[in-house]
Amino acid sequence: xxTTQLETVPEPKYVHLKTVxxxxxxSDFAVGEILPNERDLAARFGVARATLxxxxxxxxLEGRLQRRRGVGTTVAPPRMGVDVSTPRHGWPGAGxxxxxxxxxxxxxxxxxxxxxxxxxxxxxxxxxxxxxxxxGQPVAAELLYVPLASVPAAPAVVDVPSGPARARSVLRELxxxxxxxxxxxxxxxxxxxxxxxxxxxxPGAPVLVVTTRYFSGGRTAAVSVATYRADTCRLTFGxxxxxxxxxxxxxxxxx
Amino acid sequence: xxTTQLETVPEPKYVHLKTVxxxxxxSDFAVGEILPNERDLAARFGVARATLxxxxxxxxLEGRLQRRRGVGTTVAPPRMGVDVSTPRHGWPGAGxxxxxxxxxxxxxxxxxxxxxxxxxxxxxxxxxxxxxxxxGQPVAAELLYVPLASVPAAPAVVDVPSGPARARSVLRELxxxxxxxxxxxxxxxxxxxxxxxxxxxxPGAPVLVVTTRYFSGGRTAAVSVATYRADTCRLTFGxxxxxxxxxxxxxxxxx
DNA sequence: CAGTGGTCTAGACCACGTT
DNA sequence: ACGTGGTCTAGACCACTGA
Numbered sequence: 001x002x003t004t005q006l007e008t009v010p011e012p013k014y015v016h017l018k019t020v021x022x023x024x025x026x027s028d029f030a031v032g033e034i035l036p037n038e039r040d041l042a043a044r045f046g047v048a049r050a051t052l053x054x055x056x057x058x059x060x061l062e063g064r065l066q067r068r069r070g071v072g073t074t075v076a077p078p079r080m081g082v083d084v085s086t087p088r089h090g091w092p093g094a095g096x097x098x099x100x101x102x103x104x105x106x107x108x109x110x111x112x113x114x115x116x117x118x119x120x121x122x123x124x125x126x127x128x129x130x131x132x133x134x135x136g137q138p139v140a141a142e143l144l145y146v147p148l149a150s151v152p153a154a155p156a157v158v159d160v161p162s163g164p165a166r167a168r169s170v171l172r173e174l175x176x177x178x179x180x181x182x183x184x185x186x187x188x189x190x191x192x193x194x195x196x197x198x199x200x201x202x203p204g205a206p207v208l209v210v211t212t213r214y215f216s217g218g219r220t221a222a223v224s225v226a227t228y229r230a231d232t233c234r235l236t237f238g239x240x241x242x243x244x245x246x247x248x249x250x251x252x253x254x255x
Numbered sequence: 256x257x258t259t260q261l262e263t264v265p266e267p268k269y270v271h272l273k274t275v276x277x278x279x280x281x282s283d284f285a286v287g288e289i290l291p292n293e294r295d296l297a298a299r300f301g302v303a304r305a306t307l308x309x310x311x312x313x314x315x316l317e318g319r320l321q322r323r324r325g326v327g328t329t330v331a332p333p334r335m336g337v338d339v340s341t342p343r344h345g346w347p348g349a350g351x352x353x354x355x356x357x358x359x360x361x362x363x364x365x366x367x368x369x370x371x372x373x374x375x376x377x378x379x380x381x382x383x384x385x386x387x388x389x390x391g392q393p394v395a396a397e398l399l400y401v402p403l404a405s406v407p408a409a410p411a412v413v414d415v416p417s418g419p420a421r422a423r424s425v426l427r428e429l430x431x432x433x434x435x436x437x438x439x440x441x442x443x444x445x446x447x448x449x450x451x452x453x454x455x456x457x458p459g460a461p462v463l464v465v466t467t468r469y470f471s472g473g474r475t476a477a478v479s480v481a482t483y484r485a486d487t488c489r490l491t492f493g494x495x496x497x498x499x500x501x502x503x504x505x506x507x508x509x510x
Numbered sequence: 511c512a513g514t515g516g517t518c519t520a521g522a523c524c525a526c527g528t529t
Numbered sequence: 530a531c532g533t534g535g536t537c538t539a540g541a542c543c544a545c546t547g548a
Contacts, residue, residue, distance in 0.1 A: 010524095012536060015458060037514060048538045050305075053515090058445050058459050069515045070546030079442060086492075184492040186441055187334060188461060188485040190313050202516080203270060204313050206443060206461065230443040237341075237439040237492070265543095267517060292533060303519045308534090324534045325527035457535080 013047055017055035020045075025064060025075055035065075035073045061206060063231050079234040082134055084184075084210060091179055091214065092130070092144055092224060093171035099130040099142065101167035102198075109145045109223075116213055116223045117147055124148055128167045131198060132226070139233050140210075141198040142226040146170055150177070150221040177221060183213040186235065195227045206230040268302055272310035275300075280319060280330055290320075290328040316461060318486050324457075334489040337389055339439075339465060346434055346469065347385070347399055347479060348426035354397065356422035357384040357453075364400045364478075371468055371478045372402055379403055383422045386453055387481070394488050395465075396453040397481040401425055405432070405476040432476060438468040441490065450482045461485040 035041065042052040056073065059065045066076040092099065109117065109125045117125070125145045132140040151173040189209040196203040207227045214222040228235065290296065297307040311328065314320045321331040347354065364372065364380045372380070380400045387395040406428040444464040451458040462482045469477040483490065 014536080018459075039514090048540090050539090051537055054536085056515095061443065061445055061461065063443070067515065068546080069544065070513080072514060072546095081440065182493070185336065185489050186463070186492075187489040188316065188318070188443065188463060190316055204273075206316065208441070208443065208463075234440050234442040237441075238437070269517080294533095303521090305520090306518060309517085311534095322534060323527085324525070325532080327533055 014051050014054040014058075017045060017047065017052060018058055021055060021059060022064065025059075029075045031075050031077045033075050035075070037072060060231060066231070076231070079232055080134055080139070081236045082132075082139055082228065082233045083237075084235045085237045086182055086184065091171070091175045091177075092142075092222075093168075094175055098134065099132050101164045101171065102129040102131050103162050103164060104128045104167035104170055105162050106148075113145050113223050113225065116211070117145065117220050119147055126151070126170045128170055130167070132228075134233075137232070138199050138229075140226050140228040141195045142224055144222060144224045146174060146222045150174070150216070174222060177216045179214060179216055179221075180218075181215045183215070185211045187211075188230070189227070191227060199227070199229050201229060201231075208233065208235060210235070269306050269309040269313075272300060272302065272307060273313055276310060276314060277319065280314075284330045286330050286332045288330050290330070292327060315486060321486070331486070334487055335389055335394070336491045337387075337394055337483065337488045338492075339490045340492045341437055341439065346426070346430045346432075347397075347477075348423070349430055353389065354385040354387050356419045356426065357386050358417050358419060359383045359422035359425055360417050361403075368400050368478050368480065371466070372400065372475050374402055381406070381425045383425055385422070387483075389488075392487070393454050393484075395481050395483040396450045397479055399426075399477060399479045401429060401477045405429070405471070429477060432471045434469060434471055434476075435473075436470045438470070440466045442466075443485070444482070446482060454482070454484050456484060456486075463488065463490060465490070 029035070036044070038049055038052055038056070042049040045052060056065060056067065060067055060076075063076055063079045065073055067073045090097070093101070105127050106124055107127060108114070108122050109119070109127065111121075113125075114121070114123065117123075119125070125147045128142075128144040128146065130142045130144065131138055132142065151170060187209050189207050191199060191201055191203055191205045191207045193203045195207070196205055199205075199207075208230050210224075210226040210228060212224040212226070213220050214224070216222075284290070291299070293304055293307055293311070297304040300307060311320060311322065315322055315331075318331055318334045320328055322328045345352070348356070360382050361379055362382060363369070363377050364374070364382065366376075368380075369376070369378065374380070380402045383397075383399040383401065385397045385399065386393055387397065406425060442464050444462050446454060446456055446458055446460045446462045448458045450462070451460055454460070454462075463485050465479075465481040465483060467479040467481070468475050469479070471477075
């Protein structure tokens with residue numbers, strides 16, 4: 001028969017809420033504007049607060065909302081494009097690369113990183129902590145692992161306390177090597193407690209994890225694990241960054 | 256004094272649960288093994304089911320667990336590396352690129368895409384739907400937008416019904432153009448209903464959205480929006496793919 | 511201090527896949 | 530039919546921010 005199969009599955013409430021709120025955001029709210037609080041909104045829509053929160057959570061995941069405890073829920077600005085394209089043969093820390101060294105310790109890396117470094121169990125590495133700022137906001141926290149073997153001169157700096165100065169000296173040593181190539185992977189993760197604090201987010205917040213391997217002398221000379229805020233960042237490869245993209249869009253009207 | 260400031264903030268229960276379960280996964284479970292059901296687990300840990308679910312959700316987000324309604328919760332295999340590096344001057348659909356054309360319609364694109372295409376309001380575009388398989392599983396769903404102006408010969412195919420044949424004919428026309436460059440961005444999103452269905456996930460599931468612009472003749476000749484399952488995929492750029500990476504790792508023991 | 515979002519509970523019912 | 534995860538409710542208390 002010609003009867004169109006009407007949705008046998010009733011849409012979950014929170015999905016419907018999401019669409020309704022999403023449309024309201026497009027038409028009735030400006031960036032930065034604060035929404036009514038969750039209890040009011042839930043009452044207004046006639047649902048439990050938990051249900052409303054499920055909708056808000058997804059909208060926050062999509063970068064449309066920003067929620068801060070003690071403050072409220074605000075309309076998020078469009079995600080900023082953050083360039084992660086590979087600079088031609090550049091070591092981390094070379095030139096001005098928007099990363100700011102924070103500190104440096106020396107310890108055995110997590111086993112997932114050790115595997116990438118072809119390192120033996122318990123082998124120590126310099127661990128440089130850096131923070132990336134964009135438009136005045138922290139957007140990424142990085143741990144850069146440099147095996148002791150990669151930077152023979154660096155043991156001299158072990159005495160230096162674990163501050164930015166020591167981080168810079170390890171980066172300096174790294175730049176003396178010839179960089180033969182690099183490698184990159186992106187995946188979804190959730191922020192560890194320390195990263196979350198630096199990124200001004202709660203632990204468990206969704207992040208984009210960018211893992212980079214740096215090759216030198218036929219081996220993996222360093223590994224970087226950079227944790228980008230997924231709510232505020234769009235990672236760009238190439239000259240994509242200056243375009244304002246939003247995936248909120250409804251279909252355009254022909255009329 | 257020497258007293259280390261002990262955490263004044265008691266860790267939320269679900270965070271603690273996450274660590275406990277995570278460690279149990281490392282030591283006591285094999286990939287594919289099914290966990291006890293949520294009600295049992297909640298009882299075992301002495302928490303409400305909602306709290307347990309909060310922990311499981313994050314573990315699923317990190318790709319450690321896989322949950323299927325009506326079936327149960329299983330230990331997920333490590334994420335597969337999916338190569339998204341830019342092939343040297345290759346149009347989509349050229350050679351064997353792991354993408355399988357599904358269908359093709361012609362309609363005005365969403366306004367976010369129209370902006371990338373520099374298209375006017377209501378201007379129509381061929382919309383090719385493709386599916387990417389990896390290791391027998393669907394990992395990504397793509398919508399490829401090709402403005403009518405980009406493929407002058409294609410209007411002839413509008414009569415063809417909106418199936419794979421029509422998709423292939425649009426891709427063929429595209430390959431007659433010279434590709435001058437491309438552009439790429441990655442961001443977090445949540446699966447729209449149609450993508451979710453093709454990827455065998457629920458609507459709202461976290462996905463990695465890869466937006467690609469294809470340049471030809473000094474303009475943006477096509478835009479692709481590819482939606483990758485964030486739970487099962489790690490996007491790789493370069494020859495990263497064959498390495499088995501996992502971010503589950505505890506610190507290696509020196510002893 | 512008052513108001514916000516974050517966590518947590520103990521229930522209930524539903525949609526789905528398997529048997 | 531049964532057991533699974535998915536949705537939803539109506540409460541409660543906590544942690545944080547700002548005035």
